[in-house]
Amino acid sequence: MAPERLLTENFQHFLKNIQIGLFAIDEAHCVSQWGHDFRPEYLRINEVTRQFSNVPRVALTATADSVTHKDILEKLDLQKAEHFVSSFDRPNIRYHVQVKHSDKNQLLSFIERSHPGESGIVYVRTRKRTETIASWLHEKGVSALPYHAGLDTEVRFDNQKRFLGNDVSVMVATIAFGLGIDKPDVRFVAHLDLPASMEAYYQETGRAGRNGQPADAWMVYSLSDVVAMNKLFELTPGNEEFKWIQRKKLNALLGYCELIECRRKMLLAYFGETYQGDCQACDNCLHPVKAWDGTVAAQKALSCVYRTGERFGAEYLIDVLLGRETERILKFGHHRVSTFGIGNELDRLEWKSVFRQLLSAGYLKADLNSYGGLRLSDKSHPVLRKKQKMLFRKDPFPKVKPRVRAIKRVKSETVKVMETEGDKELFEKLRSLRTTIAQKHGLPPYVIFHDRTLHELVSYLPKSLDEMHGIHGIGEAKRENYGQQFLEVILEHVKTDGTKDGVGSDSKITEEFQSHDNSQAMGSRKNYFTF
Incomplete structure (x- = not known):
């Protein structure tokens, strides 16, 4: 039952008139504000259990890191209880993470390639997206239904019943779907938007393969996801300590996304478990990802953020680095900054990757008061001072050198x-x-x-x-x-x-780097910049 019902006067009267053998508190991480699914009602469970001091209690959770674990013991007054921790490893689940570039098409390709006609759950961030994605999948021949808390109760339960009865293959849902659902034959769980934490990711992916058969946890993410999640945390009620913990959890998930080593090893390490060797059942083990020396690219990107006033998003900054004379760039005079046009050794997708990884690793932060404009963090200073090297994950999508990226904007x-x-x-x-x-x-x-x-x-x-x-x-x-x-x-x-094959199809502007004269640099950071 929900804790809200437990707290009602009528139900407490009912409890006093029956013999209780055990209080079992499931999803116990909900009692902790450090957990990924804090519910204030859980804090009041003790008000009821204290009235039955002779009744044993057990608290259960599958997704608690060490901080949350400690908080559970304190909030439920279980400091003297025995602790039993089983392995967090789900060996039948294969983990895959991709950079998002066309999420619906990527999802469709994944389903058609790996799980045609099989049961799966697709998680998205908003209610509107559940309906949009479910409708689109249906148009493409994949039987899918939406699920979110805003649906009419009858519709929501009917959709759930049809999914559990295998009348439809795919449920597109917000995080409102899943608790209490134990469908054994779910072959995949997909995330089209970043979950809020490693705990949320682990819990949601754990809804796949409960019958022990092979299953996939598949996720796409992008720079805009990182900005959106940071914005969400800033708008969430709570003190600064709470927000700091939530950002730390998100950063752990971003580190997992950008990882070039075994994903299972890092996932288990997050929950305090050591995994020996590599799992050979995640994308990084099956298709090793290369790293590249991005020190100079990072210096250019960070310098461009500063030169343009620390108030623009990645798309605008990439236009500056690629030397595009757009109306906005001309309006703000950024065609005259030293970083204009110095980034043509990388294409737009590669620069997006650089900015995403800088943001994920904390070298940049999104200024939510300026609609997600990027700002330098203190962590960026050693890079700008040439005191730190940067290694970036080489995104595994095919490298494209389109004409549009190879020429200056006209x-x-x-x-x-x-x-x-x-x-x-x-x-x-x-x-x-x-x-x-x-x-x-x-x-x-x-x-x-x-x-x-x-x-x-x-x-x-x-x-x-x-x-x-x-x-x-x-x-x-x-x-x-x-x-x-x-x-x-x-x-x-x-x-x-057949009369034309594009403008500058083989051209590439290769402007030399320009060292910015120190006398023109601004503030106390003027000696940081090479570009």
């Missing part, structure tokens, strides 16, 4: 001048497609893509969705929603027209 007016008759024909095709999509969704055409975006598509002729990175007005959401339709029109046009 102004839209210039693009218009460059257009040939073939260009104009393609532009009209793209504009027609835009109108069709806009009418279908009841939106103005510019909400789909601005004319400037269409001009840049004509100029750069991307050959894949990855090559759309960096084109003005195409973020991840629009690329995912509309990119494939526009790409098909472009590829068909190039195939039939």
Whole structure:
């Protein structure tokens, strides 16, 4: 029963009129504010159990680190109790973590490749996402239903019943789903958004493979996930000590994501258990990831954060490093800073990886008062002073060198001048497609893509969705929603027209590094910077 019911007057009267053999407190980590699922009602359980001092008690949890363990004993007054700790290892579960670049397509590929038609749970952060993802999966031929606390009670229980009865394969859910669910044949648990802690991750992935058969724990994460989770913690009620503990738990999870060694070994070590050797059942063991010396890249990235005023997000900073003369960069004068255009040895995806790992490791922090702008932390100073080397995980997605990333941004007016008759024909095709999509969704055409975006598509002729990175007005959401339709029109046009193969397809701007004159540097940190 829920602790809320235990605390009611009627139920306490009922307890006094029966013989009680044992108080079993399940999910005992909920009593601890250091735990990943703190529920204040658990703190009042002692109010009831103290009235039955001769009745034995047992507290059970599968997800408590040493700090939470100690807090459980104190809050439930169990300091003199015997402790029994079994292994945290779930040897039948395989662990996989990927960098998020197109989460829905990555999920679909994982399901179709590894678990077609099999039972699985997909965890997301928001109620809206449960419905969006479930609907999208259904359209792609995967039977899926949403589950979240905001659904009508009858709908929620019907969805749960259909999942437990194998009427549907996949449940897309918030963390509201899972407690008390013991479905033995769940073949996978997927996370499309970062959980809040290692404990939450361990508990949720543990819902896979309960019948002992092989199962997968699969997760994707991104830079925006890290910023979002930090923002969530800042907005969560609680004192600074509580928030510090929560950030520490998140940082442990981020360390797990960025790991290049055995994931099982680190997961078990977090809970105080030693694992000998490598498990050969996680992505890092099966497909070893390389590390690369990112010292210079880190110095450039950190310096760029500082040079631009410590108030911009990663996408803007990457544009500065790649030397893109966007309207915003020209407006703020950042085409004149020393870090403008010095990062062309890496592409946009690689710079995203650098910023993500710097943020995950605490060298940068998200300023939540400036909409997630990045700021330097004290930890960054030794790197800027050249007193610390940096090793980065080399993300395992294929390296792409699209034309869009290889050239400097040109102004839209210039693009218009460059257009040939073939260009104009393609532009009209793209504009027609835009109108069709806009009418279908009841939106103005510019909400789909601005004319400037269409001009840049004509100029750069991307050959894949990855090559759309960096084109003005195409973020991840629009690329995912509309990119494939526009790409098909472009590829068909190039195939039939054949007069053009993109602007600067083999070019790459290679500007030399410029040491910034110390007399121009600002504040007490002026001697830190090479760039």
